Amino acid sequence: MKHSLERTSPKGGPFIGTCTLCGKTDLPIGAATQDCENVRGLTQDEAVVEAITGVPAGIAVQPPGMDAEYFKEREARFRKELEHLINRHSRENGSDTPDFILAEFLADCLAAWDKNLTRREQWYGRRLDAPIA
Secondary structure (H helix, E strand, C coil): CECCEEECCCCCCCCEEEECCCCCCCEEHHHHHCECCCCCCCCHHHHHHHHHHCCCCCCCCCCCCCCHHHHHHHHHHHHHHHHHHHHHCCCCCCCCCCHHHHHHHHHHHHHHHHHHHHHHHHHCCCCCCCCCC
């Protein structure tokens, strides 16, 4: 694979860039024809998208309209639906625990699992969007 260069020098002057695949800096335009170590393991398509969007590969881009309020409302809706599901199937009867407390507990378990899964993948140096084998 060849270097995937992103311009870092001002336009109008000589091209100087950084390779988005290996991170090497101060590369001239001719480096685009040289082999790259690609230590990040990106595909050429991922490198191009990263260069265009400015968002590192593997980072989810938040679509317009999906701000913190949206996610807060979505979480509240999920917990309410979970509460109704528990109640509809009388699953609160075994522990004599109110369904809203069980729903909160289960939603918190999912959040804890997501957090720890992310931490584990970071620890092993794996990309978060890569399939887990």
